[in-house]
Amino acid sequence: MFTKKNLAKMLLLSVVLFSSQAKASTTFEINLEYFAFSTELCGDEVYTYYLKDYVISSGQINWDILWSDYSALKIVIYDDISDSGQIIRQYVNYYPDPPWEQFYEEQNYWYEENGDLKIKITSYCENAWFGISKVGECIYTNPTMKVVVSATGIHYGVTVKMRANVTLAQTPVQVSVGNATCTEGSGESTYMNFAISRNCSPNISSHVYFHTDTDITAVLDADYNEKSTRVDFAPFERSKTVAVKILDDNLDEYNETFSVKIVDSYNATIIHSTATGTIVDNDSPPKIVIECDTSITEGDIGTKPISFMIQKIGATAKTVSVTFETTTGTAVSNTDYEAISPTTIEFAPNESQKSVNCYVKGDYLCEGDENFYFDLSDPVNATLSTSRVTVDILDNDADDVSLPVQLSSFSGELVSGRVQVKWATQSETDNLGFILERANDYSPLQWNVIASYETHYDLRGQGNSSEQHEYTFVDEDVDAGQSYIYRLSDVNTSGVVNVYDEITIALPGSPAQTVLEPPFPNPFNPETRINYQLAESGPVEIVVYNLLGRKVRTLVDENQSAGSYNVYWHGDDAWGHKTATGTYLIVLKTAEGMRTQKVVMVR
Numbered sequence: 001m002f003t004k005k006n007l008a009k010m011l012l013l014s015v016v017l018f019s020s021q022a023k024a025s026t027t028f029e030i031n032l033e034y035f036a037f038s039t040e041l042c043g044d045e046v047y048t049y050y051l052k053d054y055v056i057s058s059g060q061i062n063w064d065i066l067w068s069d070y071s072a073l074k075i076v077i078y079d080d081i082s083d084s085g086q087i088i089r090q091y092v093n094y095y096p097d098p099p100w101e102q103f104y105e106e107q108n109y110w111y112e113e114n115g116d117l118k119i120k121i122t123s124y125c126e127n128a129w130f131g132i133s134k135v136g137e138c139i140y141t142n143p144t145m146k147v148v149v150s151a152t153g154i155h156y157g158v159t160v161k162m163r164a165n166v167t168l169a170q171t172p173v174q175v176s177v178g179n180a181t182c183t184e185g186s187g188e189s190t191y192m193n194f195a196i197s198r199n200c201s202p203n204i205s206s207h208v209y210f211h212t213d214t215d216i217t218a219v220l221d222a223d224y225n226e227k228s229t230r231v232d233f234a235p236f237e238r239s240k241t242v243a244v245k246i247l248d249d250n251l252d253e254y255n256e257t258f259s260v261k262i263v264d265s266y267n268a269t270i271i272h273s274t275a276t277g278t279i280v281d282n283d284s285p286p287k288i289v290i291e292c293d294t295s296i297t298e299g300d301i302g303t304k305p306i307s308f309m310i311q312k313i314g315a316t317a318k319t320v321s322v323t324f325e326t327t328t329g330t331a332v333s334n335t336d337y338e339a340i341s342p343t344t345i346e347f348a349p350n351e352s353q354k355s356v357n358c359y360v361k362g363d364y365l366c367e368g369d370e371n372f373y374f375d376l377s378d379p380v381n382a383t384l385s386t387s388r389v390t391v392d393i394l395d396n397d398a399d400d401v402s403l404p405v406q407l408s409s410f411s412g413e414l415v416s417g418r419v420q421v422k423w424a425t426q427s428e429t430d431n432l433g434f435i436l437e438r439a440n441d442y443s444p445l446q447w448n449v450i451a452s453y454e455t456h457y458d459l460r461g462q463g464n465s466s467e468q469h470e471y472t473f474v475d476e477d478v479d480a481g482q483s484y485i486y487r488l489s490d491v492n493t494s495g496v497v498n499v500y501d502e503i504t505i506a507l508p509g510s511p512a513q514t515v516l517e518p519p520f521p522n523p524f525n526p527e528t529r530i531n532y533q534l535a536e537s538g539p540v541e542i543v544v545y546n547l548l549g550r551k552v553r554t555l556v557d558e559n560q561s562a563g564s565y566n567v568y569w570h571g572d573d574a575w576g577h578k579t580a581t582g583t584y585l586i587v588l589k590t591a592e593g594m595r596t597q598k599v600v601m602v603r
Contacts, residue, residue: 174199175208175233176272177262183280184223184248191243192224192277194260196231198238198268206233206267210242210260218256218279223247231262244277252283252381253317286314287385288322288376295392299362301410302501303338306360306391308374310345311353318381320347324374326358331370331393336361344378360393362501369394404429404492405461408468412486412505417517417531417564419475419505421486426468430493431461436473437487447487450475461490476529480564481509510562511535516588516595519569523600527570530555530597532588537561541589544569552579571601578603 175198182192198206211228218224225245233240244260256279262270291309298304312320325342326333333339338359345354358374374389406426413420421436433453439446451473453459462469478484483506489499511533519528534540542556553574555567569586571579581603588595 173202173206173268174271175206175265175268177260177275179275181278181280182246184246184282190246190248192246193241193243194275194277196240196242196262198233201236201238203235204267205235206265207231208262208265208270210262212244213259213261216257216259218258223256223279224258246279250283251315251317252285253281255280286312286316286320286382288379288382289313289385290374290376290389292389294390295394296360297394298360298396299501301362301407302503303359303361304501305357308356308358309353310356312347312382316381317349319349320382321345321380322376322382323378324356324376327373327375329371329373331372336370336393337372367395404498405431405490407500410488410500410503412503414505414507417533419478419484421473421475422470423488424468424470428462428465431463432491432493433460434471435489435491438475439485440482476566478507480507480511482507511564514590514592516597518597519586519599523602525571525602527568528599529566529568530586531566533564534560534562534590536592538591542567543587545585545587547583552584
């Protein structure tokens, strides 16, 4: 009988590899022979060796117990290496019945996610006086195998021989590229990292070729730089990254994408060849601001425009919209100003401003200053820098001020392709006459005097009068499709000019048909005006004939665009001689045909 300190232990561990090359599968044999004779703990010993680092996808284990004396054997296969792991399969035999030589089992086991095949073998000896003693534990992992041997409470000498024939299947090496995302940043430090991965860690090298492939919504050399490189994997290496440079800009835009590819692999099969890179925009949306005059002096009649310039500040690739409207303050909508209901306007990416006009109405009521609001709301793809502007309407009426002219009306209308402007006075005081100005409907307005009491007798004032008087002026120099703004002023004997409100006249566009209007005046002396409209562009000829059919004079002979025109005839022939009193024919010739009007010349 040995004392507690007597210890004898022998461990024989051998591995026989039947193949040293990476093939479809690999078979090796493990022989474990253990002998122990002790009444106390023998201690732990760990033995580690490499299994040639094969890539394992499944394993088949054949257990063969060669020999054991008075002992029992327990084999447990876990899903983890700890005793708390779930038991997958368990085999127990406490006596050599049947003999150990006949103990044989086999089972297929698959990898866990981390690629390790884990098997735990525990061998027991049972003694009626000393209980159960643990004599052996083996843990198989890839790429290493660890053997732990321990013994406790053994009274008699025990010898156990075990052998496991293990066949491990080899996993094919696969490689893929994954999607990537990064936020657009500044300059040199911004890169998007694409992961190129192998599905395992084989003891072989591999490589693929990576390149940026196709613009989706991103633009090469504007949003990112081209990249083309070879990606090399050393043995056991599973993942590599490729950095693509992302370019910064100051443009607010949607997230953008492009694609990359891996091709021409070596020692690996490509299973995901294409990936998408997403550039997340980091630029702030543009701001919406309003520029306008915050006050306007009220007129007496008609309306005065006040312009609101809605501006988009900041670059963007998106369509921006905002809603505007007027809101009543102390001024009364549609009495003191023309109300604007909620209206949405859009800015294309290349547009930076929009102009909106609101019209203030004139009156003779002494009412003090009033106000209303111009509001912005509901911005889309933008933020509001200003959401409300207050507009003050400054009253110009006073109880103790007598106007030099009491104007009762001021209007305009289109007559035979010409604009006829009319106004009427209730009374006049020291009135020398009137000045009529005109401007085209665009900002800024440029006023031009087209008639005045100094050049047109009909525009002279009545001096002092308490009776109603009417005035008319015909503006003949107008074009189809244009809008004109007219402004009226009067001048008193002291030279003081009083300016009234403006009126706007919009002329229709191209005529629906070709027309030759009757000459005006008719009869005439010394000249008559001939108005005509062209529905189509082309050659135009206007000729004056006498009643005998002889050509007197050609007034027009040229190509003209569709629109409204006029020409004067001064009663002369082609050589400049005055024609005789009589009736003449005005003939308009176009591609559509001829049109004729009669005119009488009086000497």
